[in-house]
Amino acid sequence: MSELFVEFICEEIPARMQKNAINHMAKFLTSSLIEAGLLDVAFVNDTKSAIGPRHMAVGLSSLRKKQSDRVIEKRGPKIDASQQAIEGFCKSNGISPTHLVRKNTSKGVFYFAELKEKGKTIKTFIPEIIYKLVSEFPWPKSQRWGTSRVSWVRPLHYINVVLDSEVLPGSVDLGGDMSINFNNVGYGHSFHHKDGFKIFGFDSYISKMRDLDVLVDVQERRSKILKNATNIAEQKGLELVGDDSLLEEVCGLVEYPNVLCGEIDSKFMCLPDEVLVTSMRVHQKYFALKNKDGKIEPYFLVVANRKPNKKIDSIIVKGNERVLRARLSDALFFWESDQVKSLKAHREKLGSIMFYAGLGQVSDKVDRMEELAASIAKFIPGCSQFDASQAASLSKSDLVTGMVGEFPELQGIMGGYYASAQSIVESQTLAIRDHYLPKGGEDRLPETAEGIVVSMADKIDTLVGFFAVNVRPTGSKDPFALRRAALGILRMIEERAIQIPLDQIFEKAADLYGFKKVDDELATFITERLKVRLKDNGISYDVVSAAIIDADIQNIYNQIEKVKALEEMLKKPSGVKLLESWRRAANMLVAETKKFKTEVNSFYSSLQFADEIAIDESLFKFPAEMKLFKIVATLPNEVGETQKQICQTIQQYSSLYEPITEFFETVIVNDNDKKIRNNRLNLLKIVCGKINLIADFDKIER
Amino acid sequence: MQTDFQSIFLNLQTYWAKQGCVILQPYDMEVGAGTFHPATTLRSLGPDFHWKVAYVQPSRRPNDGRYAENPNRLQHYYQFQTIIKPSPENAQDLYLGSLQAIGLDVHKHDIRFVEDDWESPTLGAWGLGWEVWCDGMEVSQFTYFQQVGGIECHPVPLELTYGLERLAMFIQEIETVYDLDWDGVPTHRGGKKYGDIFKLAEKEFSTWNFELADTSILFSHFNDAETECAHLLSVEPALPLPAYDQCMKASHLFNLLDARGVLSVTERQNYIGRVRQLSKGCCEAWVAKTRESNSE
Numbered sequence: 001m002s003e004l005f006v007e008f009i010c011e012e013i014p015a016r017m018q019k020n021a022i023n024h025m026a027k028f029l030t031s032s033l034i035e036a037g038l039l040d041v042a043f044v045n046d047t048k049s050a051i052g053p054r055h056m057a058v059g060l061s062s063l064r065k066k067q068s069d070r071v072i073e074k075r076g077p078k079i080d081a082s083q084q085a086i087e088g089f090c091k092s093n094g095i096s097p098t099h100l101v102r103k104n105t106s107k108g109v110f111y112f113a114e115l116k117e118k119g120k121t122i123k124t125f126i127p128e129i130i131y132k133l134v135s136e137f138p139w140p141k142s143q144r145w146g147t148s149r150v151s152w153v154r155p156l157h158y159i160n161v162v163l164d165s166e167v168l169p170g171s172v173d174l175g176g177d178m179s180i181n182f183n184n185v186g187y188g189h190s191f192h193h194k195d196g197f198k199i200f201g202f203d204s205y206i207s208k209m210r211d212l213d214v215l216v217d218v219q220e221r222r223s224k225i226l227k228n229a230t231n232i233a234e235q236k237g238l239e240l241v242g243d244d245s246l247l248e249e250v251c252g253l254v255e256y257p258n259v260l261c262g263e264i265d266s267k268f269m270c271l272p273d274e275v276l277v278t279s280m281r282v283h284q285k286y287f288a289l290k291n292k293d294g295k296i297e298p299y300f301l302v303v304a305n306r307k308p309n310k311k312i313d314s315i316i317v318k319g320n321e322r323v324l325r326a327r328l329s330d331a332l333f334f335w336e337s338d339q340v341k342s343l344k345a346h347r348e349k350l351g352s353i354m355f356y357a358g359l360g361q362v363s364d365k366v367d368r369m370e371e372l373a374a375s376i377a378k379f380i381p382g383c384s385q386f387d388a389s390q391a392a393s394l395s396k397s398d399l400v401t402g403m404v405g406e407f408p409e410l411q412g413i414m415g416g417y418y419a420s421a422q423s424i425v426e427s428q429t430l431a432i433r434d435h436y437l438p439k440g441g442e443d444r445l446p447e448t449a450e451g452i453v454v455s456m457a458d459k460i461d462t463l464v465g466f467f468a469v470n471v472r473p474t475g476s477k478d479p480f481a482l483r484r485a486a487l488g489i490l491r492m493i494e495e496r497a498i499q500i501p502l503d504q505i506f507e508k509a510a511d512l513y514g515f516k517k518v519d520d521e522l523a524t525f526i527t528e529r530l531k532v533r534l535k536d537n538g539i540s541y542d543v544v545s546a547a548i549i550d551a552d553i554q555n556i557y558n559q560i561e562k563v564k565a566l567e568e569m570l571k572k573p574s575g576v577k578l579l580e581s582w583r584r585a586a587n588m589l590v591a592e593t594k595k596f597k598t599e600v601n602s603f604y605s606s607l608q609f610a611d612e613i614a615i616d617e618s619l620f621k622f623p624a625e626m627k628l629f630k631i632v633a634t635l636p637n638e639v640g641e642t643q644k645q646i647c648q649t650i651q652q653y654s655s656l657y658e659p660i661t662e663f664f665e666t667v668i669v670n671d672n673d674k675k676i677r678n679n680r681l682n683l684l685k686i687v688c689g690k691i692n693l694i695a696d697f698d699k700i701e702r
Numbered sequence: 703m704q705t706d707f708q709s710i711f712l713n714l715q716t717y718w719a720k721q722g723c724v725i726l727q728p729y730d731m732e733v734g735a736g737t738f739h740p741a742t743t744l745r746s747l748g749p750d751f752h753w754k755v756a757y758v759q760p761s762r763r764p765n766d767g768r769y770a771e772n773p774n775r776l777q778h779y780y781q782f783q784t785i786i787k788p789s790p791e792n793a794q795d796l797y798l799g800s801l802q803a804i805g806l807d808v809h810k811h812d813i814r815f816v817e818d819d820w821e822s823p824t825l826g827a828w829g830l831g832w833e834v835w836c837d838g839m840e841v842s843q844f845t846y847f848q849q850v851g852g853i854e855c856h857p858v859p860l861e862l863t864y865g866l867e868r869l870a871m872f873i874q875e876i877e878t879v880y881d882l883d884w885d886g887v888p889t890h891r892g893g894k895k896y897g898d899i900f901k902l903a904e905k906e907f908s909t910w911n912f913e914l915a916d917t918s919i920l921f922s923h924f925n926d927a928e929t930e931c932a933h934l935l936s937v938e939p940a941l942p943l944p945a946y947d948q949c950m951k952a953s954h955l956f957n958l959l960d961a962r963g964v965l966s967v968t969e970r971q972n973y974i975g976r977v978r979q980l981s982k983g984c985c986e987a988w989v990a991k992t993r994e995s996n997s998e
Contacts, residue, residue, distance in 0.1 A: 011794060012832060014817035053815075141819065143830040143846050146788040147857045154830065155846070157791070176857070191809060253814055284838050302838060304812040316812045319837025319872070326774055326877060333772070354967050 002065055002122055004029075005162040005202050006130065007057040009187060011154040015053070015252025017140055018218070021153070022051035024138060026058045032129045038064045038122055048202050050216040052255050054190070055209070057160075057216060059202025067119030076100065076111040086111060123163065127170030127182070130161065134172050149175025160184055165200040188212020189255055191306055213307050214255040221251045228259035229301050233289050236261075238297055241288040246281055253285070254305040260313055262286075262321045264298040268328040271335055272417050278407050279331050284324060300324065334402035342422055343415065343432075346397035353399060356480075359465040359513070366396050368512040373457040375508050379500040383449035384427060391431035392454045394419060398432075412436040438488050441536075445492055452492050459485040460502075464509040467519035486529040493556050499641070502526065502553040523551040530556065534563055543567045546699040558641055565646035566695055570702070574654035581656045582697040584664055585684045592669065592681055613686055619679040624666045628659040632686055639693050650694060656687065703805040705873045706886035707896065710804045711758055711866055714782050717803035718756035721796060723784065726757040731947065732954040735761050736783030736863055740946055743825060746787065746850045746859045747985055749992035753787040753859065758866070762954065764961035767908035770901045773878040774871070777907050778900070782864040788857030789846055797844060797862055801836070805873055811836050820845045824953050824977040826852040826985075829861070839872045841865070851985025867896070911961045920959050924973075927952040931980045935987050942987035949980040 006029060013021065026049040033039035043062040050057050076089040079102055090097050093113045100111040135150050142151040150172075159180050161168040167184035174180065185196035186205060193212045199205050206216055215221045225247065226240075233240045250257070268276070273296040280286040280300050287301040302320045304313070338346075350363035359365070373392035377385040398404045398415035416433025420426075427450045434446035435454040446452050462485050466472065473482050492498060506518045527550050534544045547563040569575030620626050635653055640646045669680045691697055703713075719725050729739045736742065736759035745753045759781050767777030790796060794815075798808045815832040820843065822828070831845035843863040847855045867879050874883060880897030887893030931948035934941045956973045959965055965973060 012815035012817075016817070141830060143848055143858070144856070145846050145858050146791070155789070155791075155793070191813070253816060286838075302812075305814055306812060312810050315810055316837050319811065319839060322872075322875070322877065323838040329773065357968070 001061070002063040002164050003059070003061045003201055004033075004063055004122075004126065005057065005059050005160065005199060005205065007055060007158075007160040007186070007199070007205070008134075008156060009055055009158040009160070010152060010156040012053045013051075013056075013153050013252070015249045017153060018051045018053075018056075018252045019248075021137075021139070022049050022056050022058075025049065025056055025133065028133050029058055029060060029129065032132075033060065033063060036120070036125055036129075037067050038125065050206060051218060052214060052216045052221070053252060054255065055214065055216050057202065057205060059205075063122060066121045067125070069119050070117045072115045072117050073103075074113045074115055075105075076113055079109045079111060081111075089113070123168060126161065126163070126168055130159065130170070130182075131172050134159075146178055147176030148178045156180065158183055158185070158187075160186065160199055162199050162201065186212075189214050189306070215257070216255075218251050221254065221257050222247060225250060225257045225259060225303055228257070229287055232259060232261050232301060236289065236297070236299065238289040238291055238299070240301070241277060241290050241296070243281065243287065246285060246287065250285055250303045254303055256305060256307060258304040258306055258308050258313070260302050260304055260317050260320075262300050262302060262317045262324070264300060264328070265321075265325055266298060268325075268332060269296075269298055271328065271331055272413075274410055274413050275331050275335065275403065275407070276328075278410055279327050280324065282407065282409075283327050284320070286320075286324070330406065331403065334406060338398075338401040338403055338414070339418060339421055343394040343397040343418055343424070346400050347394060349400040350396055356465065356469070356471075358469040362396050362399060365461060365465075366393060368461050368509070369393070369395065369454070369457040371512055372461060372505070372509055373453050376453045376456050376460075376500065376505060377450075380449045380453055380496075380498060383453055387425065387427045388431060388450040388453040388457075391428040391435070391450055392457050394424070394428070395432050395435050395454055395458065438491055440484060441487065441491075441533075445495060452496060452498070456489055456492060456505075459489050460505060460509050461512075463489075463522060463525075464506055464515075464518060465513060467522045467525070468510065468513065468515050470519075472521065472525065482525075483529060486526055487533060490526075490530055490533055490556065494560050497557060499555055499557050502556060506553070523553045526553050526556070527551055527559075530559070534560070539563055539567050542699055542701045543570065543695075546697060547695040561641065561643040562639065562646055562695065565643045565650060568643070569647055569650040570700070574651050577657035578650060578654040578691065579697060579700060579702075581654075581660045582688065582691045584660055585687045585691075586698065588664075588669060589681060589684050589688060613682045613689075615682055615686070616675075616679050619676050621676065622667050624659065624662040625680065625683065628656075628663050628687070629683055631656060631659050632683075632690060635690055637690075637693065646694070653691060653694065656691075660687070704886050705805050705870070706883045707866070707870045708885055710870050710873065711780070711782055713804045714800060714864065715756060715758075717800050718754075718784050721754070721786075723754040723756040723786070726755055728757060728759050729950075731950050732762045733759065733950055734763055734953065734957055735759070736781040737822065737825065737827070737861065738950055738953065739783065740943065742783060742785050742859075742861065743827075743850055743981070744942070744946065744985065744988045746785065746847050746855050747853055747989050747992075749995070750787070751857065753785060756782070756784040758782050762957070764907075764911035764957050767904065767911050767961070769908040770880070770897075770904035773880075774868070776867065776879065776900075776904060777911060778903065780866040782866050784862040785859050786862075787855075787859035789860035793860050794844075797834070797842070800862070801841070804869070806836060806841075806869075812838075815844065818843065823974050824956070825850060825981050826978045831861075836872060839868065841869050841872060851982045853985055853989060911958060912963075915958055915962055917959060917962050917964050920955050920962070924952055924955040924959070927955065928976060928980060931983070935983045940987040940991065942984050942991055945987065946981075946984040949977065949984050952980055953977045 026047050030039065030044055030047045034041055039060065040062065046061050048059040074093060077085040086097060093115060095113050101114060102109055103112050139153045142153050144151050145155040159172060159182055161170060161182040162184045168182055171179050171181045184199045186199045186209065187196050188209060189212060197208055209216050215224065229240050276296050277288045280288055289297050289299045291297050304316050347366065350366060351361050353362040355362050355365045369392040370389050373388045374385050377383045377388040395415060398411060398418060401414060403414050404411050412433055412435055416429050419429040419432050427448055430448045431450035431454045434451035435458055437443060437446050437455060446455050463482060466480055466482055471480065493500065503523065506522060510518045527548055531544050531548055535541055543566050544563055547566050548559055570579065615629060636649060640649050667680065669677060671677045715725055726741055733739065739757065739759055741755050741757065760778060761781050762778055764777050766775050768775045801808055814835040816835055818831060818833040820829045820831060827850040829845040829847040833840045834842040834844055841864065845861045847859045847861055849855060867882065870882050871879060876882065880895065880901055882896035884894045884896055884899060927948045931945045931952065934945035934948065956977055960970065
């Protein structure tokens with residue numbers, strides 16, 4: 001069995017691309033070798049890989065040295081083909097006509113040649129797949145360099161290919177007279193070591209690289225950074241502000257992490273924590289430290305890319321402190337100059353920012369939101385209509401401040417700080433701060449009722465506007481995050497139990513734009529997103545489609561509760577009984593409807609008018625008919641608002657089971673007397689119509 | 703080693719001259735970056751297979767003016783620019799050598815190559831590379847050009863751009879650009895600091911750029927430059943070099959109009975598109991013409 005080691009050495013790979021790149025490389029080599037019959041699927045998990053900014057390495061073991069020989073069948077001419085054609089086929093395949101085999105196919109009888117193909121050795125196979133790997137590597141962005149025609153993420157310098165401790169001869173042609181010969185020479189940290197070393201295999205390579213100050217394994221770098229950072233924090237009696245995406249990025253920027261601690265000048269500590277953290281993370285990729293109360297303390301952690309050395313470390317820290325001072329000076333300048341004007345004054349500049357072509361400026365959006373918030377506030381218990389409306393009117397003012405210009409991710413948060421600094425009441429301040437929330441499925445919701453209102457006003461204005469100018473999400477494209485806006489609205493309705501007629505609110509929003517009506521597709525879009533969300537939350541798809549009425553957005557909360565109740569009840573005997581009752585009644589109706597098309601109205605449309613159907617009690621002939629009729633009459637016509645109430649309703653409805661069973665056991669619907677038959681069918685219609693108040697049980701599949 | 707401002711660019715010049723670069727002087731027009739110099743834009747495309755050049759380029763960014771009140775933002779600053787075509791195998795080492803040559807010992811600092819893809823919408827150009835960090839400070843842009851004027855670069859030029867003021871501030875360990883020691887001569891013997899030379903200019907130009915520049919004149923200059931550029935490209939044979947001068951002019955006039963805040967978002971896009979048309983035209987004419995003369 002053979003062992004293979006492959007390493008690419010290139011100039012710094014962008015941090016964000018490293019993970020996918022090494023996964024691809026490992027997968028490509030493994031699957032190519034399996035396909036070629038050189039590796040057993042059983043060993044697929046033995047593939048090892050490691051990636052750092054300049055190195056990507058994969059090790060494979062248990063490889064066969066040679067493919068086994070194969071026999072390939074090649075179809076030739078039909079047996080009644082001309083002699084010339086048959087001879088030509090033999091000649092081109094290098095066999096004598098005596099070796100031809102006759103075989104039946106669906107298209108007739110043909111001559112076949114059985115050709116022996118010699119298995120390739122691993123030595124001839126590997127260079128081919130490495131060329132393929134290099135020339136077809138799926139980098140998100142790649143470049144040519146020098147005179148090359150082949151591209152790579154950044155210039156590629158060395159390719160090490162080691163088979164059983166020896167270099168495998170071969171090369172990759174880059175085009176333009178450039179090529180890279182396979183080698184077996186590794187290089188450590190370029191600032192510490194210039195000389196190469198001989199590579200024998202994956203494990204010894206990793207440990208040799210560690211000796212030469214490169215931790216090729218990203219897990220090793222990550223845990224070293226975390227450990228060092230946590231140690232420093234603990235020494236200071238503080239905690240590290242966790243930031244997984246920053247950690248991931250920093251891991252991709254260093255070969256040998258060295259965590260150093262610098263100090264933040266005390267004059268900057270008046271800046272809000274979010275500003276400190278964002279400035280450090282976005283511009284400098286530093287970690288922040290916080291105290292027990294969660295407040296940011298005047299330190300930062302920078303991860304340098306070299307071995308610790310007291311003297312050099314202090315130079316590096318000083319340099320970083322100086323850079324951070326310049327960065328925070330900018331932030332401090334914005335913090336102070338932004339507050340010279342009130343949010344109200346900033347609002348006046350919103351006319352210079354376009355919201356979207358055809359949807360006016362941001363100032364127009366704020367005007368609309370102010371009014372829309374007042375309409376929404378009526379439906380939110382405990383919400384001050386005045387505060388919600390005021391908060392909406394100031395919610396976008398921070399967009400023209402210097403700080404948000406520099407750090408767009410602080411929009412809303414800065415508005416909250418600036419509002420608070422000018423003593424705007426807390427309920428408005430928090431609403432301004434929170435109105436971009438939630439930013440996704442996991443993000444928190446606005447803290448206050450006013451915050452919910454402003455957030456809804458913003459998102460509804462956006463949805464109604466973009467749909468009106470025919471901008472809507474298609475496939476994976478959703479540049480204005482309209483799906484996220486819809487999800488935010490749905491989450492607020494569900495998690496805060498908000499009963500709001502979205503159809504009316506949408507009309508109001510359209511009216512504020514000056515549009516005649518709400519785009520037809522918007523309501524369907526909302527219920528579509530609702531269905532997706534419910535399914536994502538683990539509710540069966542058939543229950544979702546049974547209980548959600550497309551484009552019905554009068555009371556989304558009620559629909560959600562209905563779905564949850566139905567999902568719950570179908571797991572219980574009463575739900576199953578109700579479903580069973582529906583099926584027996586509905587099946588009979590459908591069958592009879594088909595038979596007597598002319599006499600009975602179409603089944604489904606008739607359900608809508610079930611409560612108007614007249615029953616003639618004098619036509620009942622069996623006790624079961626009267627029993628069923630009486631029980632149906634006792635069932636409530638209101639399904640209920642909350643999940644609990646709806647569950648109770650379903651429970652009540654399930655009492656239909658026994659009378660229906662008895663009905664079908666004792667009564668034959670299809671009586672010769674038309675009147676009697678229709679009376680019975682009408683009774684079943686009433687039963688189905690009632691059950692249909694809960695959901696369209698026809699869609700339930702179980 | 704001397705670390706005053708002028709020594710830094712003199713040392714950079716000497717270093718790149720030793721690497722076989724043609725040392726040019728700044729192009730005598732207002733441009734936003736060293737990349738606009740025809741020695742970069744046009745020569746990236748041809749005719750020479752080998753093209754190595756280094757020069758200082760005063761760069762004008764009207765929007766970045768701060769009336770001399772910000773410690774590190776200027777509407778006029780210096781870039782040092784190096785182009786090496788084809789990009790050499792040892793590009794990174796050559797670059798690190800240049801830092802060494804101006805007194806930045808790379809063995810005593812934390813040097814990092816951080817992804818930064820470069821794109822110039824007005825030049826129709828893009829490339830991949832990094833910003834280079836020294837102890838957290840961005841000291842250079844390092845770019846492998848892939849396209850200029852919408853035309854593929856082959857061979858690929860390497861572009862190194864050093865922001866000289868930033869770099870000098872880092873080396874001199876100071877926090878305000880105006881405090882940079884320009885000439886290494888003590889003040890009491892008449893030595894000059896950056897502020898002595900440029901502070902007034904920063905104030906005056908900020909006022910002109912933001913407040914006084916007559917926008918109707920700027921608009922008509924833009925149109926004139928555009929017309930002249932188109933004219934020079936339409937004559938037979940075309941004159942891509944003078945045409946490109948007009949393109950640079952239009953680009954700077956656009957920057958001035960932008961600083962005056964008189965372009966709406968859509969207009970802005972429209973003007974960028976017009977400049978890109980000009981630069982594309984110049985680059986295409988340049989490639990066509992130099993190919994012809996090469997084959998003669």
